Amino acid sequence: MDGRTDMIFRSLADPTRRAIYERLARSGEQTVRMLTEQAGISQPAVSKHLTVLKSAGLVRDRPDGRQTHYSANREALAPLAGWMSRYGIFWEGRFDDLEDLLNRMDQ
Numbered sequence: 001m002d003g004r005t006d007m008i009f010r011s012l013a014d015p016t017r018r019a020i021y022e023r024l025a026r027s028g029e030q031t032v033r034m035l036t037e038q039a040g041i042s043q044p045a046v047s048k049h050l051t052v053l054k055s056a057g058l059v060r061d062r063p064d065g066r067q068t069h070y071s072a073n074r075e076a077l078a079p080l081a082g083w084m085s086r087y088g089i090f091w092e093g094r095f096d097d098l099e100d101l102l103n104r105m106d107q
Helices: 003-013 015-027 032-039 043-055 074-106
Strands: 059-064 067-072
Touching: 003 015, 003 043, 003 074, 015 032, 015 043, 015 067, 032 043, 032 067, 043 059
Parallel strands: none
Antiparallel strands: 059 067
């Protein structure tokens, strides 16, 4: 696993960060204030989580005067999809082998 994929997994391992990312992916661009109101944690805590998500490339920011708007970068999940597809191929072969075994046992 490369460093980028590892950073994405570490970033999304925290349930609060995962919830913030999901909220941005589902609801679109939001400010820190909007995220804080929904997160149930302090504004500094939300800002720290956003910093981690941003450093992993999962979140983009757009300054607008005194506010910053954040949005999910869905393309950043591509390394995870690649990682998962490698394991999908592995398990697919295992399930095919299991099916063959079960069919032989039924005969």
